[in-house]
Amino acid sequence: xxxxxxxxxxxxxxxxxxxxxxxxxxxxxxxxxxxxxxxxxxxxxxxxxxxxxxxxxxxxxxxxxxxxxxxxxxxxxxxxxxxxxxxxxxxxxxxxxxxxxxxxxxxxxxxx
Numbered sequence: 185x186x187x188x189x190x191x192x193x194x195x196x197x198x199x200x201x202x203x204x205x206x207x208x209x210x211x212x213x214x215x216x217x218x219x220x221x222x223x224x225x226x227x228x229x230x231x232x233x234x235x236x237x238x239x240x241x242x243x244x245x246x247x248x249x250x251x252x253x254x255x256x257x258x259x260x261x262x263x264x265x266x267x268x269x270x271x272x273x274x275x276x277x278x279x280x281x282x283x284x285x286x287x288x289x290x291x292x293x294x295x296x
Contacts, residue, residue: 196224197293200262201270203227207243212264213273215243217256225254244279244290251286259283262293270295 196216203214207229217226228246244259263273275283275290283290 196260197262197270199224199227200260200293201264201268203229204243204262204264205268208232209240212266213243214262214264215247216260216262217247217251217254218258218260219255220257225256226250242276242279244275244283248279248282248286248288251288257288259288259290260293261290 200214200216203216204212207213209230209232211230213230215228216224217228219225226247228243230243231241231246233241244261247256247259250256261273261275263271265271270293272295273292275292280290
């Protein structure tokens, strides 16, 4: 059973890495939103919004916009470096507060 859980988790990490690599921003970030049954119901990457630094839309922010409609209760965020390796990431203070208000748990993909 533990091996099956590990392979499912690895599949989710691989999926998040593939999605993050599709981002057109300086930092490749993806967010996967899960419902109560643990099914991934929405995936998003970060997007540029303004021409100034820090003016983009966060991937988790885009998932939270669909949270009520899709029944999202958990978000997995992932950042990928230019070489395709996992990089550390945490939600910003603003996204963390919004997630808490919505009752959504945000988890980061662990960097090994």
